[in-house]
Amino acid sequence: MYEKHFGLAKKPFASHPEPDMLFWSDGHKMARTMLTYGLTSGNGTVVITGEIGAGKTTLLHDLARRHKDGNRFGALTGDIGYDGDVAAWILYGFGIEAKGSSPSQSLSQLDKFLAQNRNAGRKAVLFIDEAQLLEARLLERVRVLAERQSGGHPVLQLVLFGQPELGALLNMPQLAQFRQRVVSHYHLRAFNRSETGDYVASRIAASGGNPELFAVEAIDRIHDATNGIPRQINIIADTAMVYAFAAGSESVAEDMVKRVIKDREQNGILKIDPPSGL
Ligand SMILES: Nc1ncnc2c1ncn2[C@@H]1O[C@H](COP(=O)(O)OP(=O)(O)O)[C@@H](O)[C@H]1O
Ligand SMILES: [Mg+2]
Incomplete structure (x- = not known):
């Protein structure tokens, strides 16, 4: 849907395992x-x-x-x-x-x-x-x-x-x-803040896009909301790109991510469990 808009060859944040897109934290x-x-x-x-x-x-x-x-x-x-x-x-x-x-x-x-x-x-x-x-x-x-x-x-x-x-x-x-x-x-373990940023950038780069598509503050919000869990990062990042696309924006700003998180919380489908700590 938004691939062309962002100059991507494929969707960067699929929800299934993709060994070709591995980011080695x-x-x-x-x-x-x-x-x-x-x-x-x-x-x-x-x-x-x-x-x-x-x-x-x-x-x-x-x-x-x-x-x-x-x-x-x-x-x-x-x-x-x-x-x-x-x-x-x-x-x-x-x-x-x-x-x-x-x-x-x-x-x-x-x-x-x-x-x-x-x-x-x-x-x-x-x-x-x-x-x-x-x-x-x-x-x-x-x-x-x-x-x-x-x-x-x-x-x-x-x-x-x-x-x-x-x-x-x-x-x-x-x-x-x-x-x-x-x-x-x-x-x-889950990613720390800097790994979350590198992870998002690496998946976008692997899809042929600009690794700096997400604003630094946007990544901060993603990290806070997901506790650095890749699958949750994928869900929020993907939806934030849809919001950015709908707004005609060429990058993903903090407020877009905030809106994604708020909307998902309101709909009751973004309950992220805290890490259970082994
Ligand atoms: N190191 C990584 N590099 C790229 N993608 C990852 C990485 N770790 C997890 N993912 C992505 O996160 C999602 C969840 O990964 P998955 O292997 O299914 O987790 P688990 O089996 O631990 O529940 C998948 O979409 C996967 O592509
Ligand atoms: Mg699994």
Whole structure:
């Protein structure tokens, strides 16, 4: 809608993960380092926590893309499709339908799949997004399954992404063994003020526009209203651009952002939760 007006090749603030538009804040860089370390050194479990909208799923996509070679990735989310058959659930994550009708048949199908990967020199890695939604019992069963050894090596590596509650889940007494397998954990925090400014500028630049499109005070208001959470920044920045476009303005001023925030508050749809602090 406003792309032409602002001289942009595409919308700068989409609401879905876009690994091509990644802005590497210190926190995102550190999370990437921990993930890469976990993937390239052994088979221990990696855990990334962060607030809703902090960029966890975006990191997952980025990682899967950069480490395609030598790995076979599967992906699940904590809220889908588990019906009591853990092996079938894991197979589903790898895009494979369990053929048998019992858990033991699913297990032997999973074993075959994992052996094939190993023989082809590939590591099998299962990403679980929104892992805070899993039940402790399921997580423990996945661990037992993943930890079985073949030729001295665990058969499957786990990488969990989740909201801060995932930390509390993993601290449950029944997950003591699971915790011991965690080789790296990183908590992705929200942006500070200067990162919020750099983030907005980088997304506009990546869309072919003028990185200084937003006034400095406009960024201040965005940061205050969003606590530096990228998904919330995207929503406000995008709407502010619509307002600026409607007003025929070539830049986004503070009062436009203020109006966006006020309108959303009045409509009751911009309730931004304070960070829960891990
Ligand atoms: N470092 C980043 N660079 C660019 N965009 C980001 C970054 N972090 C988050 N985003 C954007 O913020 C939104 C929310 O990110 P997402 O990965 O879905 O968060 P989460 O999974 O933590 O809830 C997406 O639109 C994504 O493109
Ligand atoms: Mg996510």
